Amino acid sequence: MTAKxxxxxxxxxxxxxxxxxxxxxxxxxxxxxRFVKDFLxxxxxxxxxxxxxxxxFYSTGSVAxxxxxxxxxxxxxxxxxxxxxxxxxxxIAAFAAEVILKYVAA
Numbered sequence: 001m002t003a004k005x006x007x008x009x010x011x012x013x014x015x016x017x018x019x020x021x022x023x024x025x026x027x028x029x030x031x032x033x034r035f036v037k038d039f040l041x042x043x044x045x046x047x048x049x050x051x052x053x054x055x056x057f058y059s060t061g062s063v064a065x066x067x068x069x070x071x072x073x074x075x076x077x078x079x080x081x082x083x084x085x086x087x088x089x090x091x092i093a094a095f096a097a098e099v100i101l102k103y104v105a106a
Contacts, residue, residue, distance in 0.1 A: 060094050069094030
């Protein structure tokens with residue numbers, strides 16, 4: 001069991017290092033292409049969104065309450081509110097929607 005765990009950690013460390021090291025090896029010269037620059041600039045945001053949004057819809061007891069929380073977060077984010085305010089409002093809105101849904105169902 002311990003040998004497997006060490007092997008798993010080693011593989012994950014190697015993969016993580018490889019992903020971080022490859023851009024330095026592949027792009028040795030300054031990148032001049034605007035398309036490549038823009039692509040590399042937006043990749044982290046796209047990956048973060050692709051990982052976060054689906055998980056957010058299944059983070060509560062129902063998809064409806066999660067959608068209310070996400071809606072509140074998006075609304076406040078577009079109004080340029082801070083991260084703490086957006087996160088707090090999303091949690092409160094999702095909780096309130098969950099309570100209302102349980103009250104209506106009962």
